[in-house]
Amino acid sequence: MSTNFSQRIEQALADPQLRANFRGAMKFLRIKRQLAFSDEQEWRALRKQGAAIRQDVIQRLPELLIQLEQQCLQNGIQVHWAQDGDQANEVILEIAQNKQAKRVIKGKSMASEEIELNDFLAKHDIECIESDMGEYIVQLDHEKPSHIIMPAIHKNTAQITALFEKKLGIKTPEGDVDALIGVGRRILREKFEQADIGISGVNFAIADTGTLCLVENEGNGRLSTTAPPVHIALMGLEKVIPNIQVLPTLQRLLTRSATGQHITTYLNLISGPRKKDERDGPKEVHLVLLDNGRANIRQDEKLQNTLACIRCGACMNHCPVYTRIGGHAYGSTYPGPIGQVVTPQLKGLAEEGELLDACSLNGACGEACPVEIDLPELIRTLRHRRQESTSNAWSKEALVWLVWAKIHQHPKLYQQTTRLAAALRGLTPYIPSLWRKSRNMPKPAKMSLHQQVKDRSNIRKKAGK
Amino acid sequence: MPHSSKTIQKKQQVYLFGTCLIDNFYPQAGLDAIALLELAGFEVIFPQAQTCCGQPPYNSGFKAPALSIAKQTIDLFSDEGIPLVVPSASCASMIKYHYPTLFEANTNDKQLALNLSQRTFELIDFLHDKLPYSQQPKCPHLKVTLHESCSALREMNVASTWHKVLEQLDNIELFFPEDRHECCGFGGTFSVKSEPISAVMTHDKSQNLLATGAEKILSGDCGCLMNIGEHIVFEKSAFKKQANPCLHLASFLVARFGLQHEH
Amino acid sequence: MLKTNNARSAILSRLRQGQHKVKAAIPFKARHFEADSIKALFIDKLHESHAETYESDEENWSDIITQIAQENSFKTWLVAKHLPLIEQACKTLKSSQNDLSFVHYDKDYEALKEHLFKQVDVSITLAKVAIAETGTLLLIPDKHEPRMMSLIPPVHIVLLKQSDIVSSFQQIVDQPPWESTAMPTNIVFISGPSKTADIQQTLAYGAHGPKRLIVIII
Numbered sequence: 001m002s003t004n005f006s007q008r009i010e011q012a013l014a015d016p017q018l019r020a021n022f023r024g025a026m027k028f029l030r031i032k033r034q035l036a037f038s039d040e041q042e043w044r045a046l047r048k049q050g051a052a053i054r055q056d057v058i059q060r061l062p063e064l065l066i067q068l069e070q071q072c073l074q075n076g077i078q079v080h081w082a083q084d085g086d087q088a089n090e091v092i093l094e095i096a097q098n099k100q101a102k103r104v105i106k107g108k109s110m111a112s113e114e115i116e117l118n119d120f121l122a123k124h125d126i127e128c129i130e131s132d133m134g135e136y137i138v139q140l141d142h143e144k145p146s147h148i149i150m151p152a153i154h155k156n157t158a159q160i161t162a163l164f165e166k167k168l169g170i171k172t173p174e175g176d177v178d179a180l181i182g183v184g185r186r187i188l189r190e191k192f193e194q195a196d197i198g199i200s201g202v203n204f205a206i207a208d209t210g211t212l213c214l215v216e217n218e219g220n221g222r223l224s225t226t227a228p229p230v231h232i233a234l235m236g237l238e239k240v241i242p243n244i245q246v247l248p249t250l251q252r253l254l255t256r257s258a259t260g261q262h263i264t265t266y267l268n269l270i271s272g273p274r275k276k277d278e279r280d281g282p283k284e285v286h287l288v289l290l291d292n293g294r295a296n297i298r299q300d301e302k303l304q305n306t307l308a309c310i311r312c313g314a315c316m317n318h319c320p321v322y323t324r325i326g327g328h329a330y331g332s333t334y335p336g337p338i339g340q341v342v343t344p345q346l347k348g349l350a351e352e353g354e355l356l357d358a359c360s361l362n363g364a365c366g367e368a369c370p371v372e373i374d375l376p377e378l379i380r381t382l383r384h385r386r387q388e389s390t391s392n393a394w395s396k397e398a399l400v401w402l403v404w405a406k407i408h409q410h411p412k413l414y415q416q417t418t419r420l421a422a423a424l425r426g427l428t429p430y431i432p433s434l435w436r437k438s439r440n441m442p443k444p445a446k447m448s449l450h451q452q453v454k455d456r457s458n459i460r461k462k463a464g465k
Numbered sequence: 466m467p468h469s470s471k472t473i474q475k476k477q478q479v480y481l482f483g484t485c486l487i488d489n490f491y492p493q494a495g496l497d498a499i500a501l502l503e504l505a506g507f508e509v510i511f512p513q514a515q516t517c518c519g520q521p522p523y524n525s526g527f528k529a530p531a532l533s534i535a536k537q538t539i540d541l542f543s544d545e546g547i548p549l550v551v552p553s554a555s556c557a558s559m560i561k562y563h564y565p566t567l568f569e570a571n572t573n574d575k576q577l578a579l580n581l582s583q584r585t586f587e588l589i590d591f592l593h594d595k596l597p598y599s600q601q602p603k604c605p606h607l608k609v610t611l612h613e614s615c616s617a618l619r620e621m622n623v624a625s626t627w628h629k630v631l632e633q634l635d636n637i638e639l640f641f642p643e644d645r646h647e648c649c650g651f652g653g654t655f656s657v658k659s660e661p662i663s664a665v666m667t668h669d670k671s672q673n674l675l676a677t678g679a680e681k682i683l684s685g686d687c688g689c690l691m692n693i694g695e696h697i698v699f700e701k702s703a704f705k706k707q708a709n710p711c712l713h714l715a716s717f718l719v720a721r722f723g724l725q726h727e728h
Numbered sequence: 729m730l731k732t733n734n735a736r737s738a739i740l741s742r743l744r745q746g747q748h749k750v751k752a753a754i755p756f757k758a759r760h761f762e763a764d765s766i767k768a769l770f771i772d773k774l775h776e777s778h779a780e781t782y783e784s785d786e787e788n789w790s791d792i793i794t795q796i797a798q799e800n801s802f803k804t805w806l807v808a809k810h811l812p813l814i815e816q817a818c819k820t821l822k823s824s825q826n827d828l829s830f831v832h833y834d835k836d837y838e839a840l841k842e843h844l845f846k847q848v849d850v851s852i853t854l855a856k857v858a859i860a861e862t863g864t865l866l867l868i869p870d871k872h873e874p875r876m877m878s879l880i881p882p883v884h885i886v887l888l889k890q891s892d893i894v895s896s897f898q899q900i901v902d903q904p905p906w907e908s909t910a911m912p913t914n915i916v917f918i919s920g921p922s923k924t925a926d927i928q929q930t931l932a933y934g935a936h937g938p939k940r941l942i943v944i945i946i
Contacts (some may be wrong), residue, residue: 219937360652383526405530
């Protein structure tokens with residue numbers, strides 16, 4: 001593990017407030033999800049359907065995207081394709097510059113975090129304000145989100161109250177969440193009114209009708225995509241779905257897995273810009289299809305199911321590692337198990353492969369995934385790929401396993417080694433190892449199972465059994 | 466010696482895969498596994514050439530070393546009529562669920578692996594309906610807690626069977642810890658490679674298990690037991706110099722069924 | 729744009745290089761509830777999400793609106809023009825109180841913005857259909873009832889016919905028509921007042937959308 005990752009982990013583990021915040025939050029989300037999926041049979045059936053829908057999408061991606069583009073164009077939605085984050089940012093900048101836009105209001109979009117859109121626009125003197133309450137809080141504190149559904153989950157009420165006082169000069173009563181939300185509502189309302197462009201993500205895009213589907217509870221998504229004269233929707237290309245008939249299943253899986261809700265307050269279906277006789281809505285709607293490594297993932301038969309992800313966050317909610325180190329420790333847009341699988345594939349195993357070590361392969365993530373992504377198996381496979389592609393084929397660890405294999409391949413050698421270890425068991429207290437930082441080192445047994453079984457069978461033979 | 470006039474019943478044979486951890490550190494659990502299998506009427510075959518299932522390098526990303534070890538294993542337990550019983554859910558899972566993937570590049574080996582997979586069982590699950598529950602000797606009252614290892618829970622799906630077995634034992638009280646299904650932090654090499662995270666997880670699990678008031682912590686996986694047990698003993702002040710309370714389910718069952726250990 | 733056309737071909741060619749097995753379509757089974765329990769379930773679900781409900785019959789429903797007006801001292805009402813049900817509601821309101829003002833959404837949003845954000849206390853809209861399973865209203869904004877009507881005001885009242893309540897979301901999507909030519913610009917499913925739990929998982933209402941959702945079932 002790199003010093004940076006190790007450092008971030010140790011920092012997180014040493015922060016009792018952070019640990020308490022995450023502990024409480026993850027437990028809360030797990031319980032809510034459990035209640036929403038209390039019917040085992042329904043969970044299993046939904047999950048199977050969800051997995052089948054998403055796998056079908058992965059297989060038919062090129063044709064579905066072409067159909068989506070066709071339908072969107074027919075509906076008056078302009079479609080742009082971006083191979084990577086830089087291209088996506090350029091496309092968005094060009095639209096903004098054409099409109100002489102200076103102010104952007106944003107709905108929640110993890111894809112926009114992925115391409116670091118806010119920073120890019122800021123460099124070009126375009127103000128980009130987050131309108132989702134959690135994202136707004138995080139932006140105020142110059143941080144990145146620590147969870148893909150609840151961005152400010154690492155902060156508690158007291159910390160947010162202090163933040164508002166410090167950064168906005170607005171003091172609210174201690175523990176008064178309603179007051180804090182009221183502050184956010186007031187400030188952001190102005191931004192909705194004044195914005196030149198609204199940018200959103202896309203939860204699902206329906207190919208056969210050219211429709212963008214967005215789920216939310218707050219209403220900021222609807223405001224961002226209705227008030228400004230221009231709406232830009234940024235979408236990872238795997239988010240396309242074939243038709244509206246599959247939407248209820250996916251929606252049921254998404255909202256229950258994410259927050260335990262059977263449905264979010266708003267499900268918004270956008271199929272075009274404002275028509276001539278309509279009175280509100282954006283006059284221009286743009287859809288930016290983002291590749292940024294996704295097409296490459298699809299080519300890999302073992303790893304392509306990574307693209308099934310509907311970004312619900314259930315995996316990280318159930319991950320005992322994430323619960324303890326929080327989202328920022330991963331240092332990537334997507335944290336937790338899905339982050340450990342996506343980030344090395346998007347940014348390279350050499351750069352981000354170390355994320356794969358922060359996993360005990362306990363399987364809670366795969367068990368919770370609503371579309372049956374076998375996350376532990378993907379992590380394992382990526383560990384194999386990491387080793388196969390490494391420039392350091394003779395690392396310390398590789399040598400350890402080489403020796404391990406040699407010993408365990410040869411029964412006689414194995415038994416000799418066992419006998420040697422047993423003979424030297426007195427030296428056990430002196431073996432250096434990270435294990436010993438919090439555990440005693442167990443001593444090898446005086447006689448191995450092999451030996452005892454052999455002796456036993458000798459005794460039995462002698463007794464005529 | 467004259468032959469008996471009775472026909473000798475041929476016992477059904479099972480292979481025992483002891484696992485390298487039990488072999489080197491907890492051989493008693495292996496002997497207890499054999500004792501239980503014999504109690505249930507099986508003849509246990511323990512090929513001396515067995516070593517390891519290959520899981521440690523496999524999970525760490527090192528396929529080639531894992532493959533060479535696993536090849537040894539599938540060649541060794543080759544009799545298709547003999548079930549393979551493993552006193553560890555995680556090693557059983559490696560053989561049952563991961564060997565077919567590991568050997569996918571070679572058709573013959575894959576066939577051997579698939580065949581072995583079909584007849585591989587975790588020990589307690591294999592025995593659960595074959596033990597003489599109605600003939601339990603009187604044993605002292607005991608409070609126990611069960612650590613359902615991740616492999617038992619999510620891969621082999623035998624955690625509920627472990628529970629069922631304990632429910633049929635006399636004079637014990639069974640407790641489950643807070644955050645019952647959370648990983649104990651062992652994860653094989655994870656315990657060393659991600660030591661700081663693992664340490665915290667292990668401490669939480671140890672605390673939760675002991676907080677049940679149980680006198681013994683039971684599980685079917687020696688890796689977890691080693692992790693939890695050696696941590697409890699290490700943290701003298703946090704756990705009030707508590708002796709290692711961990712015990713393999715096989716050893717516990719041997720004690721409760723009053724079996725003698727052979728010397 | 730030339731750049732994005734190049735991107736388009738590059739992306740599509742990468743996508744076409746992967747496995748290309750086509751799977752069969754997946755059959756779905758919509759959930760159906762008994763007719764008499766649909767309304768009760770619908771109301772329960774709305775209450776769970778902190779929405780308020782009133783039940784009425786064909787004759788007295790507009791009285792409920794005046795009752796709501798009086799109890800809450802709502803002064804400025806945002807309503808559509810030229811919709812019979814809405815006109816009836818307004819008529820009843822006007823006759824019960826003479827200090828109310830009505831904003832008609834008969835201009836473009838840009839011209840009405842100030843009124844919408846700063847003056848309107850409450851809006852009334854119709855709903856096309858409702859889903860009992862989740863306590864959801866389906867609105868299709870159009871030239872009469874634009875999108876902002878159900879979004880900007882702090883209180884949103886919805887008029888719904890009991891006969892328009894169906895069991896499940898799946899039921900709606902399984903029924904035609906959903907052809908691309910007939911797709912409205914916007915369809916919004918509303919399942920309660922606006923809310924957020926972003927601050928220490930504590931529920932708070934009226935984050936950005938309406939703080940109160942009132943449903944009158946006729």
